[in-house]
Amino acid sequence: MVSVEEVRHLAHLARIGMKDEELRLYAEQINEIIEYFNMLDELEIGNDVEPYRMSRGYKEMRDDIPVAFPADMLSNAKSMKGRFIKAPKMG
C-alpha cells in the first residue's frame, strides 16, 4: 500500500506540483491499481505455458547500412547551437 507521503515524494521526483487533496485522491487511486496486481497474484501460471507469438512474414532486421536521417527531423528542436540541441538545465 502506498502512503500520501510516498505519493508526495513521487510527485516531487516527477516535478509535478500537487495540492494536499490531490495527493490524497491519487494515493487512493494508486492503491486501487496496486490491488489489481494482488489479484493477479492469485493465479498459478506454470513454467510450461507457451508465450503467444506473432507470426512474421519477413526477416526481422534491415541490413546494417547507415542511413542519414532527414534534415527536417530536427525541425521540432526548440533551439539549436550549431550541431547541438539546447536543452533546459538540469538539477
Add this chain to the structure above:
Amino acid sequence: MVRSSRLALNAYELVEEVKSGSISVEDYIASMLERIESIDKRINAYITINHHALDEARIMDKMVKSSSSNSNGYRSTLLGVPLAVKDNISTEGIRTTCSSRMLEDYVPVYDATVVKRLKGAGAIVIGKTNMDEFGMGSTTEFSAFGVTHNPWDEERVAGGSSGGSAASLASCMASIALGSDTGGSVRCPASFCSIYGLKPTYGLLSRYGLISYANSLECIGLMARSAVDLALMLNAVVGSDMQNDHTSIDSSIDIKSINSTSLKGMRFAIVREIIESDAIDEPVRDSMLDAIASVEQLDAVVEEVSLPSLRYALASYYTIAMAEASSNLARYDGIRVWLYTTARWDGME
C-alpha cells in the same frame, strides 16, 4: 443529424459520385470545412484543421478529369474522401498533440503508415481529432484542448479516447476516421456516438506512427458510418510494414462478399461471463440480446463460450498498460521533450 445532406454520404457513395464527375472534391471538402467552422465550436471534435485540404482536393479533381476510365482499384478506392485522424497518429506537416500540452507544438515529419496508405487510396486528411490525453481515458474529457461533446446530446460525453473521431463522423464533419484502441478506445466512442468502429486484431495494422501509450495492447482502429466503408478502409491499410515488425501477414476482405441480407456461414461468439454480468445495465443487455437475435435471423451461427479468465482481464490490462505507459511516457521528462513554462520549478522545494 443532417441525413438529407450530401455531407452524410458514406465514403463508398461519395467515391462513386466523385468518379462519375457529379461531385467535385474541392466543393465537397469546402462544404465540410464550412460545416466544421459552424458547428465544431459546440462539439469540439477537432484540435487542428489541415490548411492544405483544399489544395489537395483541387489536385484530386484534376486527377479525376485527366484519367477517363482510370479505376486503378486500390489507388482510388477512397478518392476525395475526407478523413479525420486521431491526434496521436502522426501526420506529416500537421501538428500532432495527443491532446497534451507537452506536444502542443509538435509537428511530425512523417505520416503514419496507415495515414500514408489511406492518402495513397485518395483520402484527404481534414484534421486531427480530440482525444483523452495520450489515449488515457474513455470519455474524451481528459484533454488539454477541452471536452468533446456528443453530437446526439451535447450534455453527454462522446466516449473515448477516440471521442473526437467518433463525434466528427456522427456530425458529418468527416466521412471516415482513424482512432486507436488499447482497452476499448475505438469501440467505446463508436458506440456512444452511434457510428461503426473496428478494432482490428493486434498486429493486423501497422502501428508505425502511432504515438505509444501501451504498445503491447494498442492498435490503430477504423471508424466510419457504414460497414462497407470500414472494409474499404481496411483493404487500403492492411499489409506487412517493414517499419513495424509486429504486423501479421497480408489479408484483405472481398468487398463484394459483404452482403447485408445474409450472414450465412459466419460464427459469432457471446461470452457468457459478459452477458450474465451484473455490471451491465439492463437496457444495454437488452440491446445486445436484440442485436444477437438480428444476427441469428440473418442466418449466422451464434455460440455461447465461457471465458473464466475474464475475471483477470482488467487487472492484466492495468498492470500492462500502466507499466508500458510509464516507459513510453518517460521521454516527456522536461529534458528530451519540454514545455517552456516559467513556473516549471516553482513550489517544488
